[in-house]
Amino acid sequence: MNDWRIYRGVGQPHDGVRRLPEPPPWRDFAADQDGAESGPEDSSSARRLGVRRRLVENYAPRPAEVDAVNAALYLRRPLLVTGNPGTGKSTLAYAVAHELGLGTVLRWPIVSRTTLHDGLYRYDAIGRLQDVQLERAQGAEGAAAAASGIGSYLRLGPLGTALLPAAEPRVLLIDELDKSDLDLPNDLLNTLEEGEFAIPELERLADREPVVEVLTHDGERVSVHGGRVACTAFPVIVLTSNGERDFPAPLLRRCIQLELEPPGEEQLTAMVEAHLGEESVTAGRDLIARFLDREPGEVVAADQLLNALFLTQHAPRAERLTRERIADMLMQPLDRTR
Template identity: 55%
Template sequence: MTTRPETGGLDGDWRIYRGDGRPHDRVRRLPPPPPWRRFSPEAGADGRRERDLQQAISYRPDESVIDRVNAAILLRRPLLVTGKPGSGKSTLAHNVAYELGLGSVLYWPISSNTTLQSGLYHYDAIGRLHETSLRGAGGREDTAEPPDIGRYIRLGPLGTALVPGDLPRVLLIDELDKSNIDLPNDLLNVFEEGRFTILELQRLPEEQSRVHVMTADGGARVPVDRGEVRCGNFPIVIITSNGEREFPPAFLRRCVRLSIEPPGPERLAEIVEAHLGVDARAASEELIEEFLVRRSEGALATDQLLNAVYLATSGSRPPETKFKEILDTVLRPIERPGAG
């Protein structure tokens, strides 16, 4: 026997899932998602683009952040941004790119296995060898053109940022403190010289001095002459760190440093308004006070406040008897003072 789904409105019940095993169609009447959780088929395979745009539009930096961003841009130096998780370090890069009209951010997430080479370019030697073998198998090795090596070289985020252009690109190097011990020092020469070489292209004969290679963001292939990529405008490089390690003095000397402090009540109200509107700001005064009290007892990210305000103002607020319990979950500290 097949059980038919129930139909009808939500009947004042905020819950979509009931847990009673009876099929229903309440999921079709979900309220609109929070702006920072909206997805689109046009947003790319990873769905980041629309969310990043929303975050960029809604970001509200304070004066110290604005001043240091401008200093880094004027000095053509990387901006090293330190702060707690959720403080808006990564969003700053998207905000800068959006305001200055510099296109999408080139994103380079860092892990313990990341190398400088992976940020500069990747050469698919096996793929090119395979194509060469297929051509040879067809008996065309003496008549066919050799495989276009440019189709087997893809610049990484750092390499793409250094491609010459009329305007600089914005490069986000995310969580550099997760890297191996060598990567910060490996970056020094690239930052100082604003260039790098692709050895596989330098070995080509003179008649192949210009090769068009692929880029990290999937844009049009770009020309590389004699295997050297040399920037015309130094990119706007924003490097984030959670403050989990110290960097070498030589690396720090070449960066403009910024520590993002947790926003105060007025800034939090502005952030709520930017994301959720004037009405949400007016209704969030008590939640902001509660958030600040809890933040003094343990690390909380600003997006946790936004989640709480959305639950309270989206039109599907839990009843008061449940809301306090759910608020405790949404505003659970990321870490306690002295933890770890």
Template identity: 55%
Template sequence: MFHATGKPPAGLPPALPQPPPWRVFSGSPLQQDPPEDAQSALRRLGTVQEGPQLREEEINAVNAALLLRRPLLITGPPGVGKSTLAYLIARELGLGRVLPWSIVSRTTLRGGLYEYDAIGRAQAIAAWRASGATEGNGTENVPDLGDFVTLGPLGTALLAYERPRVLLVDELDKSDIDLPNDLLHVLENGSYEIPELVRADVSAVSVFTDDPQKRAVIEAGRVECAEFPVVVITSNGEREFPAAFRRRCLPLEMRPPSREQLVSIVVSHLGRRPEGIEELVNDFVRRLDGGGTQSVDQLLNAVQLTTADGFRADGDGRNLLEMLLRDLSKGR
């Protein structure tokens, strides 16, 4: 099903296998197909190259997560390509725009699910009443409750789509200590409620989503997925997660790319094979083998710099190259 080539589907996107009985969901109403975001995929992945971009064991882990409808918990050093994997899956399986959720210490579960602008709605109602309108007069201009609700990346991913969305939960280890536990219920049940909509007692409300300029219909204030999203959770290993959280995820430890993969990555991003790339890649691999912490971005920047017109490999040029390829584990 997933081969890590990053090639978009030639025709109809591939069908996913049936989920296990305990991972079947029945959310409704079905929403419109998600938008494409080819530009973000191009920035992350470059152009398509021949051959897999992951190791066999990494491909197997992704396929297991797709089959079992379980989140994929990816660990590994910074810059190894953990978050890029979400874009690789989305492009190859034709799943549309990736929903990125970048985690910081202030991130909360509610922020990932939805935001409700109570102050904005109160101001809109006050302005509506000040205009002379009443509940029985001019109701066509009553501020719509849905105009003040915006779903977050997690909340959008759990909408009912015909095919699963791809959700990237980036650097979960930077979160408040309670967030992994807060996620347990949502990831297990594939659903959540928006209390403000439940209290409003309306049959259906159109709200904003995390997709630019897109809206979705929510019935009775409750959201449930029809297909559990492809959830890619990344961690730099700064702390351990609770056992209850880890048992709901499939673990994948990513290692730095091989020499052949590094060459393929450079060619896919630059669209050509620059002269002298082998020497730079060999230098990069030697630094990794020596125990250094390096990012693929560093190699791409180094190749871009050394192939620029006027670059000289001696003197200041060499100093710039060393600065770009510095060991990230050694501070400055």
């Protein structure tokens, strides 16, 4: 069918949605991963790095990026990555985990209401109280059993899970730290420096229950001894920032700092090929060139280019004006005033 449009705006119901093609690889949340490379990774890794992840080796990161990652690995320090939206700050964490075989990336997205406690653990005291009251109504023996099962109501957050003792480090992405309130960067200092934290709810029970099983952020059960979690291998922590605020000097002192530049032609070509294949690179040379030739200081994210390439390949080649209109819509500068 020549008409690529699913929604036509004619007000007449139809079954055109059945013609909707498969989603872009980076937006395919239902992928079963059967055709992906094996390994202890989640689906978000494929979406971030591309379904053809073997091509990540062709990404050719700049020497400064490689040096900063290695400095963070050697010194066991967090890596603070700043840069414009779409420069690959978050993807860097997935690339490190993929290359070093460090498994699923733990992700902690930051919003204005996020606290350190959210990252370390959550205790469902209300849920436990309700269960105790329910068991109490059914008999004293059941109440005693429920009261002792505190581990069922405690779940470690992404930071708490990353700090569990392990032979190899976990990769933790603390995404968009500049979205936090003023206190969070300072609240992180002690935990990032010491690599451990206490769970007061378990410390109070340490005499009676020295070992308690709790849930991790991954949904697995692990044992916590004496109410404290202390890492044996400091996690690979990547903090990202869009540069919207300044961070306190004590946090900067504890981090390896890296500012990512917008991707160049080599990085863009490898990115497009990893997500969409070599044919998309050939067909989209004009859009890649347009992305690279933007005005100095103009902010355009790489995923905008991927969106434009994916969608324009479904518009018939003859509809040049439609293709240009789609590209204009999807590649608008992010810093343009409305």
